[in-house]
Every structure is written in C-alpha cells, then in structure tokens.
Amino acid sequence: MMDWFEIRQVNRDLWMIVEPGHVVSWLYLGSDSAALIDSGTGIAPIRPVVEKLTRLPIKLINTHYHFDHVGGNAEFAVRLAGAQAEAPLRRHAPRDLLKRYIDGLLPLIADAEAQRAADADVMALTPELALRPFPAGFDAESWRPGGVAATGLLREGDEIDLGDRRLQVIETPGHSPDGISLFDPAHGVLFVGDTLTEGALYAHYDESSLDDLAVSVGKLTRLPAPVHAICAGHVARAIAEVSLIAETEAALKQVASGAPYRQGQDIFGYGLRETRHGRVWVYHSDGRASSFPLHD
Ligand SMILES: [Zn+2]
Known part of the structure; x- marks a missing residue:
C-alpha cells in the first residue's frame, strides 16, 4: 500500500515530509538537535x-x-510556537471545518x-504527489487535530539553537x-508556513489581516542575510x-489598490475574492460575514 507521506531529501540537512495535496512539514537537522x-x-502519525x-x-x-x-503535535515532547498561538493551540479544530475539508477532498x-483540474498547478500534483487514499485505520469522525498546548512560546528575535545552526524567529x-x-541566516534557509505560497494565498479568514500580511512580507524582503531557499507549507x-x-x-499591493478580482471559493467551499498576480493568488474577504471559526 502506498505510504501516506512522500519523503524527499533536499540536501544533507533538509528533508521535506509531504502529505501530497495537503501540506508539507520540514525537517531541518543541526549537529545537536533537529527542528x-x-x-x-x-491523518497518519508523523513521528x-x-x-x-x-x-x-x-x-x-x-x-x-x-x-x-x-x-x-501530541507526538512530540518539545513543542514551540509563536506567542500568539498559545490560546488557539489549546483548542481543537471545529468538527464542521474538518468535515468540509474531508468532503471537499473525497x-x-x-x-x-478532477484532481488535476482543481489543482491547476497550485500544488504541482505530479503523479507521485497526487492525493492518496486515506490510510487504513484513519477515522475521519474521530480525527480532531489541535488541543495540544505549546511547551514554549517564541517571540520576534528569539533563536532556536540546533547546534551548528540557529533559527531566528520572525513574527x-x-x-x-x-x-x-x-x-x-548562515545558510539562507527560510521557513514561512502559509505566509508565502505559490497559488492560493489564504488571507480571507475573519482572523486574517491583509495589512498585517503586507507588513510581514515586507519584513521578509529585509532579512539580515540573503535568502537562498524558501520552504513553504503547501507548495x-x-x-x-x-x-x-x-x-x-506586489500581489498584496494590487489588492490594496483595488485591482480587479474574481469570485472564488476555498477548499472548504467558502466564497471569497481572488486577485491574481503572477504565481500568487491572494484570497481575500468578499466583505460579507463569510467567516467561519477555525478553532473551537
Ligand atoms: Zn494556515
């Protein structure tokens, strides 16, 4: 049976752990510890x-x-996250949101x-990176990610020591x-989560902020050392x-200047406005009360 994860080694110290069509986790090896x-x-255990x-x-x-x-998260003893994540990490993802996610994927x-048509190059779903059947034993009804507190909180400028390399925290x-x-900064490797992505950049949630996102992306243009590689959460x-x-x-400036948009829909089936600029499609709110809770 096909594994749930697709594992790829990028170089000696960097691995991508892909759940094809869903998300990418990254493993970064130092001399003393790994991030x-x-x-x-x-959906399957990652540890x-x-x-x-x-x-x-x-x-x-x-x-x-x-x-x-x-x-x-529950599989790991050391769990670090941004300080603002403290409260939401303690909560579970709402069942309704998860159901919409699964129902959209099935x-x-x-x-x-249909997968290729829906993908439209967003996640580069080549045959080996196509969506896979859920693993045996996976029960969508009891699947309830979240609800695991962080063991340490990170703030702007904090450093995570891996031995021969360090990761700087940028809010x-x-x-x-x-x-x-x-x-x-020593190796130019940047992990961005969902702050950058090719294709759909989700910024349409009630909790999203286009202004904050523009400031954040601006910070990434002024890092203290050259960036050689961007490791994103969904590409x-x-x-x-x-x-x-x-x-x-540039895409965010287009949105701020009121550039033309089209009506779109996210993976959960919620309506939004979509402004495309090159490889980046900014999803922003259509102004109605479109929002939905992301945690209980
Ligand atoms: Zn996200």
Whole structure:
C-alpha cells in the first residue's frame, strides 16, 4: 500500500515530509538537535517517519496553529510556537471545518482527472504527489487535530539553537494572527508556513489581516542575510524560488489598490475574492460575514 507521506531529501540537512495535496512539514537537522517545522494533518502519525530520518532530539516548531500544521503535535515532547498561538493551540479544530475539508477532498481522491483540474498547478500534483487514499485505520469522525498546548512560546528575535545552526524567529502574522517564520541566516534557509505560497494565498479568514500580511512580507524582503531557499507549507516542491517574496509583496499591493478580482471559493467551499498576480493568488474577504471559526 502506498505510504501516506512522500519523503524527499533536499540536501544533507533538509528533508521535506509531504502529505501530497495537503501540506508539507520540514525537517531541518543541526549537529545537536533537529527542528521539525510543523507536524502535518495528523491523518497518519508523523513521528515514526521523522525517527527514520534522524536520531537527533526533535524540537517541533509550529509556524501557526491551523489544523493542517499541528495534527501531530501530541507526538512530540518539545513543542514551540509563536506567542500568539498559545490560546488557539489549546483548542481543537471545529468538527464542521474538518468535515468540509474531508468532503471537499473525497471526490478529488477518487478522480485523478478532477484532481488535476482543481489543482491547476497550485500544488504541482505530479503523479507521485497526487492525493492518496486515506490510510487504513484513519477515522475521519474521530480525527480532531489541535488541543495540544505549546511547551514554549517564541517571540520576534528569539533563536532556536540546533547546534551548528540557529533559527531566528520572525513574527509574520496576516494569514493567521499567530504566524511565525524561521530563518537560518548562515545558510539562507527560510521557513514561512502559509505566509508565502505559490497559488492560493489564504488571507480571507475573519482572523486574517491583509495589512498585517503586507507588513510581514515586507519584513521578509529585509532579512539580515540573503535568502537562498524558501520552504513553504503547501507548495509540494522542494524549494520555492526566492522571487516569491517580491511577487507576493506586489500581489498584496494590487489588492490594496483595488485591482480587479474574481469570485472564488476555498477548499472548504467558502466564497471569497481572488486577485491574481503572477504565481500568487491572494484570497481575500468578499466583505460579507463569510467567516467561519477555525478553532473551537
Ligand atoms: Zn494556515
């Protein structure tokens, strides 16, 4: 049977752990410990996968609290997250949201053609990165990611010591209020969670802020060292091109200037406004009370 995870080694110290069509978690190895950036959907356990790749002690770092990035949190003893994530991490994702997510995916899992049409290059769903059947034993009814408190909170400028490399914490709210990015200035590796993505950049939730997102992306254009690689939460490619930062900044300026948009829909079936600029499609609110709770 096909594994739930697709594992790819980017270089000696960096692995991507992909749940194809869902999310990417990243494993970054230092000399003393390893950082696991996000813990996936929780649809299958992620720790056994990580332990096959390294024997180093693991520091889990959540880029933000959304259910598809925290599903495996309970599997790890060290759990770090942005200070603003403290309260939401304690809560579960609402059942209704999860049901909408699964219901939206099931027809795509069943139909590769529909999957390709819906993907439209967003997640680069090549055959080996196509959506996979849910693993045996997965029970969508009892699937309830979230509800696991952080063991340590991170703030702007904090550093996470992995031994021969360090990750600097950059607060990047906007997609969600608690978003953080992590930057290794010595190696130019930047982990951004959902702050940057090719394709649909979700900024239409009630809790999202286009203004905050613009400030956050602006910060990423002024990092203290050159960026060589962007590791994003949903682009199922090894590394996003660095020009994605400037492209996202330009896309957000388009939205702020009232550029034309089209009506769109997110994976949960909620309506939104979509402004496309190059590779970045900004999802923003249609102004109605479109919002829905992301945690209980
Ligand atoms: Zn998110």
